[in-house]
Amino acid sequence: MSAPNPAEAGGPLLHGPADPEHDLTASYALDRSYVDGLTRRILSTSGESVLVRSPLTGQPLAHVPQSSDDDVAEAFVRARRAQEAWARTPLDERSAMLLRLHDLILDRQDEIIDLIVWESGKARKHAFDEPLHVALTARYYARTAHQHLDTQRKIGVVPGLTRVEVNRVPKGVVGIISPWNYPFTMALCDGLPALLAGNAVVAKPDAQTMLSALLAVELLEQAGFPADLWQVVAGPGSRVGTRIIERADYICFTGSTATGRRVAQGCAERLIGCSLELGGKNPILVLRDADLERAAEGAVRASFSNAGQLCVSMERMFVADQVYDRFLERFVARTQAMTLGATLEWGNDMGSLISQEQLDTVVAHVDDAVAKGARVLAGGKARPDLGPYFYEPTILEGVSPDMTCFGHETFGPVVSVYRFHDEADAVARANAGEYGLNASIYSQDGERARAIARQIKCGTVNINEAFGATFASIDSPMGGMRESGMGRRQGSEGIHRYTESQSVATQRLIRFxxxxxxxxxxxxxxxxxxxxxxxxxxxx
Known part of the structure; x- marks a missing residue:
């Protein structure tokens, strides 16, 4: 990705702070030909486009072409044609392409991270998580392909006379509707096992972060995957997403619980399967024997990674009364010491929110809580001096059920802290509400913490870690309980969801x-x- 002088790129496109240390105009601008090369990968004949701006500064990034209903239909025609040939490609060849993708991602990670930061506004260290996670996913499924997809022998009803085998047959064409918060990871990580299993993909990335998803498609082609195997369409979910659901053989959706319900209803009408990773109001428990320094460091990452715009981040923190004051002192100090900034460089602890809509939600939740008596221990203010959508990492105390942020997902850098006196009460409060995506427990007694984890109604539970231990352990399933979703990504469940199991029994000598x-x-x-x-x- 080149970085020409902004004047040569068509004028002063950036509207950030004037301080040269933080002003992106000092050293960066996106190359127009680079952007145009990516957007040409969208199947679009409508002649319509949508202007997308960087949340860091308000700079225009791209005019994203929009797909018509006919474009979506054509995407499925191409994908089905490609999938027929792809399903006959030997599994080892598919695995080799994933390993090439792994290397390409690591070789081009600086470019990938730059683009993620431009589009999402997140800090560089949080953008780094994305190519890392996709490379891990590619390598894992490449190395375990035969374990998940080879025909398996099962026990026959008559020993020695009934031979039973189970085949894994690809679904066909998988529709993937991915969000903006992790635009490179979510664009690719769910689709890689779908490809390995012999499927094609029609993807609709979020309009706000289309470029990162399109770079992912470019890397797939460079790794050797057939060009038509992965189709990209763009447009509002209410229209384009609906058209995908009407044509796909399986749907993978990541997003809000409200939209997830509509996706599930559409899939139920067609009797096709779906996996949904939805909202969360995730709890973190700091037990009386926790290592408080470690817990405070983890709590910062748990609450403020990607400015809290992470499905598995923590918004509710329950701290044992015996260590509450000492923990809170450390947590508040670490939070107040965080650095924010609009830059592509390493060094900042938190970046921007994605949009005005997201900022409005955060402001409304915090203002409502304060008006009803909550106390702000850190943060609590928007920072327009840094960029249009920056908001300080915020800790609230005294949040009560009548406040919006008590039970509703904020999806921003806001966490509420509560005391607890006994662990049974903490577990009950952690399980309150209808969500159940991720939880975290800090304790120096691993056996006890694991026993408590079994009582938590969440699809993943991390002990002495915020979320990275489960999310980066690709061999284990990741997903939500209750209103946080259905189905799982990662591990055997993450690839088997894209297959039909087919039992084949051969009977010898006797009949039934x-x-x-x-x-x-x-x-x-x-x-x-x-x-x-x-x-x-x-x-x-």
Whole structure:
């Protein structure tokens, strides 16, 4: 990605702070030809486009072409044609492409991170998580492909005479509707196992972060995946997303619970499967024996990574009364010491929110809480001096059920802190509400913490870590309980969701019916005796 002088790129496009140390005009501007090369990958004949601006400064980034209904239909025609040939491609060849993708991502990670920061406004260290996670995902599925997809032998009903095999057959064309908060990770990580399993993909990334998703498609092609295997369409979810649901063989959606309900309804109408990773109001528990320095450091990452715009980040913090004051002193000090800034460089602890809408939600939640008696221990203010959508990392105390942020997801850099006196009460409060995505427990007694984890109604629970331990352990499933979703990404569940299981049984010598003139009654008695014998022999 080149960085020409802003004047040569068409004038002063940036509207950030004037301080050269922080002003992106000092050293960066997106190359127009680079952006145009990416947006040409969108299937669009409508002639319409939408202007997208960087949340860091308000700078125009791209005119994103919009897809018509006919474009979506054509995307599926191309994808189905490509998928027929792709399903016959040997599994080892598919795996080799994933390994090439792994290397390409690591080789071009600086470019990837730059683009993520431009589009999402997040701090560079949080953007770094994205290529790291996708590379981990690519390598994991490449190395475990045969484990997940090879035909497996199962136990036949008659030992030695019934041979049973289970095949994993691709669904066909998978529709992936991905969000803006992790635009490179969410564009690719769910689709890689779908490709490995023999499917094609029609993807609709969020309009606010389309460029990162399009760079991902470029990398797929460079890794050797067929060009038509991964189609990209763009447009409002209410129209384009609906058209995808009407045509896909399976839907993978990441986003809000409200939209997830509509996706699930659309899939139910067609009797197709779906996996949904939805909202959360995630709890963190700091037990009385926690390492307080470690807990405070983890709490900062748990609450403020990507400015809190992370499905698995923490918005509710329950701290044991015995350590509450000492923990809070450390947590507040670390939060107040965080650095914010609009820059592509390393060094900042937090970046911007994505949009005015997201900023308005954060402001409304904090203002409502304060007006009703909550206390601001850190932060609590927007920072337009840094960029249009910056908001300080904020800690609230005294949040009560009548406040909006008590039970509603803020999806911003705001966390509420509560005391608890006994762990049973903390677990009950952590389980309150209808969400169940991620939780975190800090304790120096791992066995006890793991026992408490089994009582938490969340799809993932991290012990002495915020969210990275489960999210980066690709061999384990990740997803939500209750209104936080259904289905799982990662691990065997993350690839099997894109397949149909097909049982094939070959029977030898005997048939499942009377033989040699045997009566039905005698056949029934013989089969009953066989069942009793199999139990005595310890057979399953």
């Amino acid at each position: 019916a009377p033989m040699f003139g045997m009566s039905d009654e005698a056949y029934g008695k013989m089969m009953t005796a066989q069942l009793r014998l199999m139990k005595k022999l310890g057979r399953p």
